Amino acid sequence: MKVLVIHNLGSGYGEGAIYDFIRTYSVDGDSVTMRFFNGITPFSELLKDAKDFDFVVACGGDGTIATISYELRNTNIPILPFPAGTANLLAMNLLSPSEPHALTKLADQANTMLFDLGEIECKDTKVGFTMMAGCGYDQLIMSNARRKKRLLGPIAYFEAALTNPAPQVSEFAITIDGKTIQSSGIGVVLTNFSKIQFDLMVSDKNLPRDGMLDLVVLKTKNAVELLPTVFAKAVDHSGDLAKKIGAVEVYRGREITIDAEPAMLLEYDGEATQLSTPFTARCLPGAVRYIVSEECIKMFASKEKASEE
Missing domain, CATH: 3.40.50.10330 (Probable inorganic polyphosphate/atp-NAD kinase; domain 1)
Incomplete structure (x- = not known):
């Protein structure tokens, strides 16, 4: 071999x-x-x-x-x-x-x-992701966790989330397979594979072979308001309980364009970047x-x- x-x-x-x-x-x-x-x-x-x-x-x-x-x-x-x-x-x-x-x-x-793979196109740059990509609060967590990953391991991500309780809130214009929706919140997460630490599911599904990406809009005005949703996802993996709380919106699509005002920085698979919205994400089946x-x-x-x- x-x-x-x-x-x-x-x-x-x-x-x-x-x-x-x-x-x-x-x-x-x-x-x-x-x-x-x-x-x-x-x-x-x-x-x-x-x-x-x-x-x-x-x-x-x-x-x-x-x-x-x-x-x-x-x-x-x-x-x-x-x-x-x-x-x-x-x-x-x-x-x-x-x-x-x-x-x-x-x-x-x-x-x-x-x-499937995810692909992000932002200005003249293209990058791929296997797990997840996102902007806003998601990028802030990855950026702040970078300094402590070797010391704290996976706990560094949760520590970074809890020490940034008031991230920027933006207005989103999101186009999913040609249809545009308006929303607002502290960030957007795109998932291919959906499961993270402690068996939590970021989106409702974990189907990285169906030619689609899941899109999760974090609709809260601060990080503390996300806690009930995190708890709901921990006890109910179907996502039904989290939907009732209303702190997230979940969509699915093959090609998704995200714009934010004010602009937000991007991350992919834990790599914080200096790329910013607008960007387009697409699934590569x-x-x-x-x-x-x-x-x-x-x-x-x-x-x-x-x-x-």
Whole structure:
């Protein structure tokens, strides 16, 4: 087997689990190529010959895996997401293990599944996301959590949310597949995969293979007003109770354009940016092939069957 490993040196806690994976996975005759990223070399350069390998290991946090996935979109090259960040939400949604020996077994079994990707176009820039993207309060949380992720781990995101109780409120003009709606609030979140820490669902569905993105408008005037909705989603995963509270609006679409006044900054898969509204998000159906477990395949097959009934 020929394997290409892309390892983000700055992800997570700087642990060396990827080297344990290579030692465990490799057998006589295998060829493993490692390339390192630390914020300078473009991923397009690191992945320019990815088609020459049997599969690519994307080692890093959700942002790293999203960028590699977007770079390899529509190539059908299998990608093994290797969770080495702080949140590792994609691995959680895929039911993937984090331990190197278990990931070796996953790679040996070589089960794959196609998933949608999200794409954001803002001015002259395009980026991809696997999990979520957003603007406003969402971006503020990701930006403020960055400094404490290594110290606090996933708790850094909740700490950042609680220490910013009065974020900016904007008026939104949102166009979903050609239809425009008006709304207001402290932010907007787009989801492909929807589950986050503590088994919370940001949107009502978790269907990253249906060619659609979920759009969640945070309609409150401050962060404290979101707490009842968070509690509702914790006790009722259907989303019905959260809808009754009225602090969020949920929509679905294939192409979504968001404008805000005042303008809001963007984030994608935990990466806070200096890009700002307006921007367009679109779903890229079946654009990435992940190496996953049999449990993952069964889970999404079951979800898709239930959504059709």
